[in-house]
Amino acid sequence: MRRQTVLILGLLLMLAWLGYRFSVREKPSQPPNPVTSVERTPVCPWREPQQDLAILFPQATSYVLETRILSGLMVPLQKRLGRAMTVDENPLRIFRVQAQERWVGSVLLRRVKGEHGGIEIVTGVATNGTVHGVRIQSQREPESVAQSLTDSNFLNSFVGKTSASPLRAGEDLPGVASETRPTAQAIADGVRSQLIVLAFAEQSREASEVVSHRNH
């Protein structure tokens, strides 16, 4: 009898405590977040997956989003990259591309700072870690620069490159005019860092992973 009473009272106390916790969590209102220099960049979305897959992996039948949390690798990765990791790199979103249940490659997304605005890169990576293809999904460069950046000659010059390739615009990546070079180099750096981060994620077992499915 006394045990039941204690149990019910305990339950009531627990419910009251939970209610208090939930209410306290809702109360604090976020003050406006002042901008210092460049705000923390939001995660780069994949705007046209079907269109990009048709070009990067024409045989693709579906893709799976795999999210890797690379916090355990942050120190060696930042050392290799020579800078802090961005929101596109940790957690790393890898779109695993499949053709009839067979893994044919991965797609990575990254936003880099162009001369005139943000540039969003979609990189297809083959199963052996080399670049399979690169697409520019968003940019706001002047027409002449935009044309050469989206030109297939420039984009195809990335194919076959690995995380060890230096990727210097004008040298490893030929056909880049001098006015285009700073932005082309930003894209090249973006692709290179994608390859480095992916290689770390693939090699290390420390990277925990969360998987969710999405078919098309």
Add this chain to the structure above:
Amino acid sequence: MFVLVLRNLARRPLRNGLTLAGIAVAMAVLVTILAFGEGYRQALRRELEQAGVQMMLVPLGCPYDAAARVLKNNTLENSLPANALDAVRNDPAVAVAAPLLMAACPRQNERRTDMWVGLDRSALLIKPWWRAGSGRAWFTKQDDVILGADAAALEMRAPGDKFFSPERHREFHVAGILERSGTADDSVFFIPLETAQEMFGPLDGLRAGQADRLTAIAIRLKEPTLIREAAARLQKIPGAQVVTLTEMMGTFLNLLGAVRTLVVALAAVAVVVSALSIFNTLLGAVLERTNELVVMRAVGASRSQIFGLLVVESLLLTLIGNIAGAILAFALGPRVEALAGNWIPFAPGASLLALSWADVLRCGLLTLVVGVGAALYPAWRAARLQPALAMKSE
């Protein structure tokens, strides 16, 4: 008595658990509806206050749609007549008339739309939150652009960087980046009004002489009480119409009120169902425990004690249900808000849910009263049992 009540409730855990669940759901629905209504009203008022204006002059068309589009920095297809700005500025009641030119540039291939807003210095008087987080807070050159906080983050721009409009082939320099305001302005590219008129006036196929194109004029009055007469005068400008923001707020709240009435009716049904559930539970308990109750009567329990026993049972059930319902409301409220927010046109950017303990107490009291009401008949029936029945059953 309390121990006896607890023992009785613990005797039928499933039935009492289901009754509790019913009360909890009714309580959660009531609290969430009250919080949602209050939150919407507060958020709308805040957004209108942040707009810093009392009236909008917009091109002819649906006035509320136009004013809501202006508030949300969506583009307007029509333009105001050329003389509208002078007419507004010459009105004796007008303190500030800020001309605006809003243009949306869809980028089909990239699945995004750029929002450009051209404004002059008078806009600073109607945007009290306008502060530069970095760089300058105003343009010094015609090719300066000031970016909203989100726009700057998306385009990775800092003061001094170049910025380009691919649609209009025009290069800008980032003069400053605004502090986050929590309004639609965070995603906007602000440019000088003349530059916007140059970019989006003649190129949009307008008639010659419409280089001074405006899509809206935001108006602040010298005295808010002059709103009616000023609106009447400005309404006479041909090709334009006045929308007062209080009218717009009233219209939104009326729309919300209609929906709220419907949902409150549904919540009332939930409360009635939970009352019937308590009634059923207690009546069942009385029938089951007839022997026990008459024995209690036979050993000296008074009618009022038996009556009180059942009422306290109901009170305890309702109280536990209320606590569970309040937790449900606090836990699920934000998810309901996220779902509902998608269905409300021009929903304010701030939180639509204002959960408060006052609402929880109010709803708790209501359900307690309903709970006690539902217990009256079973308690009365139990109190009427004759002690002699104990002998009969033995």
